[in-house]
Amino acid sequence: MSRLYVARNPRAAARSLDGEMMIMSGRDSTLFTLNRTATILWQSADGTTPLDEIVARRICPEFEVEPGVALQDAENLARELARHEIMQLSETPIETKRNPPAGDAR
Amino acid sequence: MSQLMQEMSDKALARNIPLSVQVDLTYRCNERCVHCYLDHNDHGEMTTAEIKHLMEEMAEAGVFILTFSGGEIFLRKDFFELLEYARHLTFCVKLKTNAVLIREREAARLRDLGVESIQISIYSHRPEVHDAITLVPGSLKRSLAAIRFLKSQGLKVTIANVLMTGNMQDYPGVQALAAELGVKCTLDPTVTPMMDGDRSILKLAVDQSALRQVFRDQSLVGDADEFCAIAAPASEDTLNSIPCSAGHTACYVSPYGDVFPCVQFPLPTGNVRQQRFIDIWRYSDRMNDVRSIRLKDLTTCTSCTHVSSCTRCPGLAFMEGNMRGPSSQDCEKSFVRTGVPSANMLSKQRPAANLVQIQTLPALAMA
Numbered sequence: 001m002s003r004l005y006v007a008r009n010p011r012a013a014a015r016s017l018d019g020e021m022m023i024m025s026g027r028d029s030t031l032f033t034l035n036r037t038a039t040i041l042w043q044s045a046d047g048t049t050p051l052d053e054i055v056a057r058r059i060c061p062e063f064e065v066e067p068g069v070a071l072q073d074a075e076n077l078a079r080e081l082a083r084h085e086i087m088q089l090s091e092t093p094i095e096t097k098r099n100p101p102a103g104d105a106r
Numbered sequence: 107m108s109q110l111m112q113e114m115s116d117k118a119l120a121r122n123i124p125l126s127v128q129v130d131l132t133y134r135c136n137e138r139c140v141h142c143y144l145d146h147n148d149h150g151e152m153t154t155a156e157i158k159h160l161m162e163e164m165a166e167a168g169v170f171i172l173t174f175s176g177g178e179i180f181l182r183k184d185f186f187e188l189l190e191y192a193r194h195l196t197f198c199v200k201l202k203t204n205a206v207l208i209r210e211r212e213a214a215r216l217r218d219l220g221v222e223s224i225q226i227s228i229y230s231h232r233p234e235v236h237d238a239i240t241l242v243p244g245s246l247k248r249s250l251a252a253i254r255f256l257k258s259q260g261l262k263v264t265i266a267n268v269l270m271t272g273n274m275q276d277y278p279g280v281q282a283l284a285a286e287l288g289v290k291c292t293l294d295p296t297v298t299p300m301m302d303g304d305r306s307i308l309k310l311a312v313d314q315s316a317l318r319q320v321f322r323d324q325s326l327v328g329d330a331d332e333f334c335a336i337a338a339p340a341s342e343d344t345l346n347s348i349p350c351s352a353g354h355t356a357c358y359v360s361p362y363g364d365v366f367p368c369v370q371f372p373l374p375t376g377n378v379r380q381q382r383f384i385d386i387w388r389y390s391d392r393m394n395d396v397r398s399i400r401l402k403d404l405t406t407c408t409s410c411t412h413v414s415s416c417t418r419c420p421g422l423a424f425m426e427g428n429m430r431g432p433s434s435q436d437c438e439k440s441f442v443r444t445g446v447p448s449a450n451m452l453s454k455q456r457p458a459a460n461l462v463q464i465q466t467l468p469a470l471a472m473a
Contacts, residue, residue, distance in 0.1 A: 011220035013198035015170040018121050022114055022170060024198045026220045029262065031110045103165070103196035 006054070006078050007047030007094040012086045014042070014103030021104065027085040037063065038077055043102045045087055047094030051078060114170075118355045119348075123168040124387050125355040128369050131157070131188065132177040132361050137204050138241040139227075141270055141310050143298045144177065151361040154184040156379065158191050160359065163383040165195045171222075175202035175369070177361065186215060193219050201225065202266075205252035206245055213255035223262040226253060229270075231279035239272055253287050263287075269295040269320065270310045281325065293326060296435060299425050301372055311435075317442045336444050337415035344414045345402035352420060353396035357387065367396045371421030373429070396420070399430060406432050410449035412440040 008014070011026025021034040021042055034042055037059060044054040055071045063070070081087035088094055107115070118125040132151055133144045152160070164172065172192055179185055180203060192199050201216075205226045208216075216224065226249055230236040236246035256263050265284045267277060277293055284291035297311040312320075320326060327333040348354050353367035353375075360366070363378040365386045375393040376386030387393060399420070405428065407413050417440075422433035432450035441447050447455075 010193070012196070013170065013220070013222065014196040015165070015168060015198075017114060017117055017123060017125075017168060017170070020117070024170075024222065026222075029222055031108060031114070033110065033114070101194070101196060 002091045003050040005090050005093050006045040007088045008045050009088050016104040023086050025084050126171040127169045128173040129359045130175050130361050131179050131182050134181050135178045141297050143300045152363050160378050167384040172197035173200040180207035198222050206248045208252035210255050213259045217259040225264045225266050228265045230273045230276040231283040235273050263289040265291045267293050274312050274316050314442050321443045334443050340414040349420045353393050368421050405430050406450050416440045
């Protein structure tokens with residue numbers, strides 16, 4: 001089974017507002033706020049860490065959820081974020097040179 | 107504003123976070139617009155390193171929307187370096203420009219860097235009128251060419267038009283031009299005094315008759331009767347509300363590092379060359395003074411019929427001498443819109459009435 005890699009879309013704008021991540025789509029300026037799971041996914045999406053590793057290391061310990069279920073949920077979420085051009089998905093590692101910081105300085 | 111953005115703005119207000127900042131990268135300009143309030147000489151602009159450092163501080167402070175304006179931003183040789191850094195820090199970047207220096211290459215680069223939107227000043231659809239305002243022959247042609255380049259890259263463009271005596275008749279033409287180009291169009295009838303307080307350029311502002319025509323134009327205001335209706339008396343909530351976002355969720359930084367509540371509110375609150383941005387934002391006495399004002403604290407305006415619907419600008423009021431006082435330009439707008447004089451206008455008439463009354467007293471005594 002191939003692994004999935006996720007990266008933040010460099011065209012999106014992002015900032016953490018008191019712990020809540022605001023993301024603006026680079027495609028149509030639609031604004032989104034991410035819940036805790038999506039925020040972890042966003043912060044971890046460096047293009048080189050496979051999604052299953054992100055789920056195992058960052059999401060499962062946080063939410064006490066079955067790894068298989070968590071991976072499926074994370075994959076669905078990543079595909080949804082990719083549909084809005086907030087995130088990039090690939091079956092191979094994604095060039096990280098232009099991968100922006102997560103915007104979570106606060 | 108979308109509902110979600112409003113929610114984020116409310117949250118930023120509650121947490122004292124500067125959600126939106128305009129940074130003027132330069133006051134230098136390649137146009138000489140007759141109504142411009144700026145001194146175009148360079149008195150020591152921030153360096154590339156200083157602006158990058160400021161951006162880091164702003165990102166740390168929670169700034170999300172960063173507007174680069176001027177002067178003409180493309181006159182800075184490091185403009186794209188600054189823009190690239192702003193996007194690296196994941197700001198939502200908006201630009202204000204006359205676009206004269208934007209060609210295919212620049213437009214493509216702006217797209218690649220993920221600029222959210224570009225606002226471009228267009229004063230008329232006729233070169234002889236637009237160019238007479240910018241004082242640069244051929245400027246309309248170049249700005250329109252730039253809009254086409256930007257649109258061809260899929261970028262979001264807004265035409266910003268300032269209504270003045272010299273272009274009053276042309277705003278429908280600008281609207282039609284915007285529609286043809288597939289861009290939004292805004293119209294602002296406010297001419298701002300010079301930053302040094304010189305108010306002579308206000309003579310360029312349209313008169314009440316022209317303003318009335320604009321306020322009755324359904325293509326601009328929608329339902330004109332509704333737009334021109336007198337607002338209901340202000341509720342307790344309204345009186346406890348803030349006048350605008352200046353100093354609350356937004357502020358302005360000049361090319362010299364001075365921080366103001368807004369680009370139209372020249373009250374210096376600190377300088378980022380001497381203090382951290384967040385310290386000025388949080389602890390400046392002047393910023394906190396601006397922040398403390400609620401509608402109920404305004405002198406004169408609190409008792410005005412228009413208090414809940416007026417476009418009163420605290421910055422324009424400040425430039426008239428009192429940031430808690432009225433802004434005469436906005437009083438005039440409220441009057442023209444509704445036909446009802448503002449409390450400020452009435453108070454200016456009152457001394458004459460008192461004088462008449464004083465004169466009649468001796469007459470009565472003699473009778």
